[in-house]
Amino acid sequence: MKVNGRDYRTIWMDGPCVKTIEQRLIPHAFEIVTLADYAQTAEAIKTMVVRGAGAIGAAAGFGMAQVYLQAPDGAGRDAFVEEGYQTLRATRPTAQDLFFALDEIRAAADSARTLPEMRTAAVARANELADANAQACRRIGEFGAPLIADGATVLTHCNAGWLAFVDWGSALAPVYAAHRAGKKVRVLADETRPRCQGANLTAWELSQEGVPVEVIADNAAGLLMRRGQVQLVITGADRIAANGDAANKIGTYEKALCAKASGLPFYIAAPLSTFDLKCPNGDAIPIEERSADEVLYVYGRDDAGAFSRVRVAPQGVSARNPAFDVTPAELITGLITEKGIIAPNRAAIAKVLAK
Ligand code: MRU
Numbered sequence: 545m546k547v548n549g550r551d552y553r554t555i556w557m558d559g560p561c562v563k564t565i566e567q568r569l570i571p572h573a574f575e576i577v578t579l580a581d582y583a584q585t586a587e588a589i590k591t592m593v594v595r596g597a598g599a600i601g602a603a604a605g606f607g608m609a610q611v612y613l614q615a616p617d618g619a620g621r622d623a624f625v626e627e628g629y630q631t632l633r634a635t636r637p638t639a640q641d642l643f644f645a646l647d648e649i650r651a652a653a654d655s656a657r658t659l660p661e662m663r664t665a666a667v668a669r670a671n672e673l674a675d676a677n678a679q680a681c682r683r684i685g686e687f688g689a690p691l692i693a694d695g696a697t698v699l700t701h702c703n704a705g706w707l708a709f710v711d712w713g714s715a716l717a718p719v720y721a722a723h724r725a726g727k728k729v730r731v732l733a734d735e736t737r738p739r740c741q742g743a744n745l746t747a748w749e750l751s752q753e754g755v756p757v758e759v760i761a762d763n764a765a766g767l768l769m770r771r772g773q774v775q776l777v778i779t780g781a782d783r784i785a786a787n788g789d790a791a792n793k794i795g796t797y798e799k800a801l802c803a804k805a806s807g808l809p810f811y812i813a814a815p816l817s818t819f820d821l822k823c824p825n826g827d828a829i830p831i832e833e834r835s836a837d838e839v840l841y842v843y844g845r846d847d848a849g850a851f852s853r854v855r856v857a858p859q860g861v862s863a864r865n866p867a868f869d870v871t872p873a874e875l876i877t878g879l880i881t882e883k884g885i886i887a888p889n890r891a892a893i894a895k896v897l898a899k
Contacts, residue, residue: 545706545720547574547752553678553711555594555602557671560613562606564594567707571748572845582610582628589635589642595741596708597782597818598677601641605670607632608649612666617659625650637830638791638868640783640820645673673817674710680815680882681712688718688778688813688880694727696775699765701734702793703745704780704813714780714813716750718880723755730756732774736793737762738838738865762795769806777803778880781814788873788888789826790814794866800875812871812888813880819897826870839863 545552555564562579568591569575577593579585585607588594594603611628615621632646652669653662692698704715712720722729731750736742743759750757760768768774777799781790790796790812803810823829840863841853857863873888883899886892 545711545749545753553674554599554707555606555710556674557606557609557667560610562588562603562610564588564599564603565707566593567595567745568593570707571744572851579607581614582607582632585610586631586635589632592739596703597639597641597780598681598709598714598815599707600636600639601645601817602670602674602677602710604632604635604642605645605649605673608646609663609666609670612649612653612659612663615659615662621659625653636832638782638832639818641677641815641817643820644817645670648673677709677815677817678711680817681706681709681714681717683882684714684813684815684880685712685717685721687882687884688811689721689725689727691776691778691809691811691880691885692718692722692727692729693775695729696727697730697732697773699732699734699769699774699777699799700746701742701765701777701779701796701799702736703741703749705746705749707745707749708780713749714815714880715778716746717813718778719750719755720753723753730758732765732768733757733759734762734765734795734799735759736795741793765799766802766805769802769808774806774808777808777810778813779811781812781818782868783823783829784812784814784819784879784893785823785825785829786819786821786893787825787890788876788879788893789829789870790873790876790879790888791826791829791831791868791870794869797869797871797875800871804875809877810871810875811878811880811885812876815882816897819893821894821897826872829868829870831869832867834865834867836863836865839865
């Protein structure tokens with residue numbers, strides 16, 4: 545997708561390094577960071593330099609390739625690989641794409657015999673997965689675009705655009721496809737407290753692409769749905785259970801309830817790498833608990849250009865900060881995947897994953 549008119553991917557490999565957009569600075573600054581080894585890549589995932597399920601998955605895949613590039617030959621190799629794998633696994637708990645990518649790279653490397661062959665296989669597979677992620681999202685856009693009528697307003701929560709993947713995005717891919725096809729489409733982007741992915745990332749990337757967008761406070765969504773100012777809700781997902789329950793950024797569940805109450809369609813868009821059949825339902829999906837400070841403070845850039853954080857709760861008060869919630873399958877109209885739009889139920893999910 546475009547930044548200042550130039551095509552970018554969110555993340556890529558450059559020799560032994562991983563390069564990615566520093567998402568914590570957006571929308572205030574656009575910088576590419578270089579991650580020289582797997583420890584730096586793991587830290588970038590953990591500290592949200594890279595964020596969003598698909599981008600986290602690509603980062604994990606590249607990070608695991610770096611593990612093989614750094615591994616010593618001979619004694620100590622297997623222990624080094626195991627240490628790298630576990631370090632990357634421990635970065636963030638909810639996004640299934642992370643675990644999917646790590647296992648894919650390991651399997652690719654395991655099929656080789658010598659360390660040089662393992663390195664080649666790991667890097668090749670990591671690049672393949674990144675390409676497949678971009679391709680899947682493009683297909684999600686093609687399948688989802690017909691859901692958007694000319695003149696429609698789409699509400700989304702968090703950021704499931706191209707910054708959250710390698711390219712195109714999941715929830716925003718249908719919007720981009722509809723926009724490029726000449727439809728008039730506008731987006732209401734929930735601010736998405738506490739980390740404000742909607743205000744920071746979704747609003748920025750839609751603006752870069754020329755799609756009209758307005759940021760709304762998270763609490764405004766219900767009113768605007770009720771008053772007929774939204775025609776469709778599309779969000780992404782961090783993990784989808786075997787029965788169609790879907791984990792996504794905290795607050796998504798409430799948007800699904802509001803959509804149901806207002807008779808609006810509520811779609812989840814995600815590539816098949818986000819599905820986890822090992823979770824029979826949403827209760828089995830691990831939910832990340834993040835620092836209370838994210839709730840107790842707001843972070844941004846002041847009019848003089850300085851970044852700072854400002855406390856919004858009384859000193860001494862504590863906070864809870866679950867980062868994701870689970871929308872039950874019965875509130876989801878359909879799941880937009882790279883193989884088509886499917887019903888959020890066990891049979892349809894099993895069938896599409898078996899294809
Ligand atoms: O910023 P994160 O990584 O905590 O947020 C994750 C997400 O981007 C969302 O939950 C998103 O809607 C899932 S789809 C990429």
